[in-house]
């Protein structure tokens with residue numbers, strides 16, 4: 001399989017580019033995800049010429065504007081250079097299907113980067129790192145996550161699902177959208193979307209129904225915006241249970257009663273959190289393949305990313 005292009009803070013791949021000459025190698029990124037992702041490493045602070053080692057910087061609230069300042073000399077302000085770099089790199093990074101940033105960084109952090117006041121005291125409200133903030137303005141639908149948050153299995157799975165789905169959209173719809181391609185894409189994501197948000201799934205269905213009527217570029221743009229929003233919700237246990245039961249409904253007439261009751265038992269045990277999601281999914285998938293139920297075989301819900309990633313073993 002062709003590797004998926006994903007951006008990453010260079011220090012997470014073990015590059016010694018941090019202010020003190022160290023790195024923040026993430027084995028999950030550099031050893032596991034690198035089997036499927038073709039990483040594009042970027043160190044914004046290095047790219048604006050700050051060098052290694054360099055003086056530390058941080059976010060400062062200056063008259064309600066978040067600036068990136070030298071910790072010891074506030075006359076040194078790097079905000080505009082980091083913004084300009086993001087503006088310059090944004091078109092080159094247009095083909096990325098996701099981005100993994102280093103947490104807490106005044107350049108790369110996406111969530112809850114600490115902000116200080118001009119007297120050096122920490123403030124209550126966090127902000128985004130300057131490079132990440134500007135890049136997000138240009139690519140609002142690009143899945144973005146922080147390496148630290150990927151330690152949370154639910155956030156990790158959600159991010160990986162969104163990257164693979166983004167790649168699928170780019171490969172199969174984006175370059176030349178047609179009503180047929182959008183309908184096929186929507187059909188194979190049906191159960192996965194339901195697991196993330198039933199409400200958004202319904203809105204997407206209504207949108208797809210207009211695919212032959214309204215201009216296809218408008219439908220395509222709106223579809224992918226809403227699709228991205230839908231997948232960004234973490235799938236809840238009850239939603240998974242509903243989807244699993246719905247899928248079982250397609251198999252019922254084909255299965256002997258013992259098989260049906262053992263799948264039902266595994267769904268119940270998953271609901272009670274006695275076993276992980278992988279168990280009922282694997283059982284269902286086995287019977288779907290055995291009976292060659294084409295509609296379900298194509299469902300991304302059963303295989304949203306390579307099995308080897310094993311993410312549902314912990315959900």
Ligand code: SF4
Pocket residue numbers: 009010011012017018019042043044045046102105107108
């Ligand atoms: S967090 Fe970003 S700016 Fe800091 S060292 Fe890593 S890649 Fe460079």
